[in-house]
Amino acid sequence: QKEVEQNSGPLSVPEGAIASLNCTYSDRGSQSFFWYRQYSGKSPELIMSIYSNGDKEDGRFTAQLNKASQYVSLLIRDSQPSDSATYLCAVNDPGRRALTFGSGTRLQVQP
Amino acid sequence: GAVVSQHPSRVICKSGTSVKIECRSLDFQATTMFWYRQFPKKSLMLMATSNEGSKATYEQGVEKDKFLINHASLTLSTLTVTSAHPEDSSFYICSASKTDYPGANVLTFGAGSRLTVL
Numbered sequence: 001q002k003e004v005e006q007n008s009g010p011l012s013v014p015e016g017a018i019a020s021l022n023c024t025y026s027d028r029g030s031q032s033f034f035w036y037r038q039y040s041g042k043s044p045e046l047i048m049s050i051y052s053n054g055d056k057e058d059g060r061f062t063a064q065l066n067k068a069s070q071y072v073s074l075l076i077r078d079s080q081p082s083d084s085a086t087y088l089c090a091v092n093d094p095g096r097r098a099l100t101f102g103s104g105t106r107l108q109v110q111p
Numbered sequence: 112g113a114v115v116s117q118h119p120s121r122v123i124c125k126s127g128t129s130v131k132i133e134c135r136s137l138d139f140q141a142t143t144m145f146w147y148r149q150f151p152k153k154s155l156m157l158m159a160t161s162n163e164g165s166k167a168t169y170e171q172g173v174e175k176d177k178f179l180i181n182h183a184s185l186t187l188s189t190l191t192v193t194s195a196h197p198e199d200s201s202f203y204i205c206s207a208s209k210t211d212y213p214g215a216n217v218l219t220f221g222a223g224s225r226l227t228v229l
């Protein structure tokens with residue numbers, strides 16, 4: 001069974017610090033990887049997508065992908081209280097267009 | 112950008128009644144839409160893939176006769192929860208794909224519909 005694993009947290013960091021969120025996936029055929037942010041009671045919103053090994057930066061966010069280790073991470077620099085949310089890692093299901101989601105990591109940024 | 116509209120955002124119904132949820136892609140055409148369900152403090156679980164002009168593909172364990180999906184146009188998919196029971200109470204979220212990269216499918220989500228069955 002295809003799995004996407006995340007630590008449920010909560011991960012607590014002080015304001016201004018770097019938050020590091022991690023995700024592993026089981027299907028070596030996966031090609032596309034996404035990080036979504038979900039505030040309580042709301043639907044997920046896309047933060048980053050990454051398709052190639054290495055780093056991809058967008059503002060305060062950096063996604064990192066290592067396909068050999070089946071590992072994807074999200075770094076949030078200069079964390080703000082407004083970043084407090086659940087972060088969902090999602091991986092494409094090869095052969096289908098749907099995404100498989102991890103259970104999410106709850107991030108708390110302390111003012 | 113890609114915008115997906117979902118309606119209603121909240122619905123409360125009595126046990127045994129049916130509820131219809133609509134999902135529309137506003138600025139792009141979506142031949143495929145996805146319906147997810149999320150229970151409190153749990154992740155999103157794919158229920159079914161909605162295909163325009165053909166039958167939906169349901170995930171294992173999802174009752175196709177209970178969760179009716181219709182995708183009659185390139186911009187509209189509907190999910191009908193038939194004979195709803197309290198255990199169907201959940202957050203239902205639709206999503207549509209706008210290709211961002213060859214072979215990749217970036218999903219844009221609707222705002223979700225919170226169903227409470229009394």
